[in-house]
Amino acid sequence: MFKRDVASLGLAFPIPVIFIEGDTDYNTPAGPAEQFFNQITAPHKEFVWVHGGSHFIPFERPNEFLAELVTHVRPLAGN
Numbered sequence: 019m020f021k022r023d024v025a026s027l028g029l030a031f032p033i034p035v036i037f038i039e040g041d042t043d044y045n046t047p048a049g050p051a052e053q054f055f056n057q058i059t060a061p062h063k064e065f066v067w068v069h070g071g072s073h074f075i076p077f078e079r080p081n082e083f084l085a086e087l088v089t090h091v092r093p094l095a096g097n
Contacts, residue, residue: 024054025054029058036094038087039051044072
């Protein structure tokens with residue numbers, strides 16, 4: 019993935035896009051993730067930081083990850 023050009027997969031999304039990123043993630047470093055995020059277009063987009071989180075936030079910090087999903091994703095899901 020470090021050598022993959024993720025922008026080549028497309029930059030326009032017809033659905034909401036939410037990045038939940040750990041600020042200590044060495045597999046998906048913040049700089050490239052933010053650069054990609056800033057290039058994309060979507061009807062709604064958010065970049066959410068989990069401070070102290072690494073690449074495996076759902077497993078290492080499940081309560082924080084769930085809280086971010088409830089806060090940022092659930093409202094977009096409707097009823």
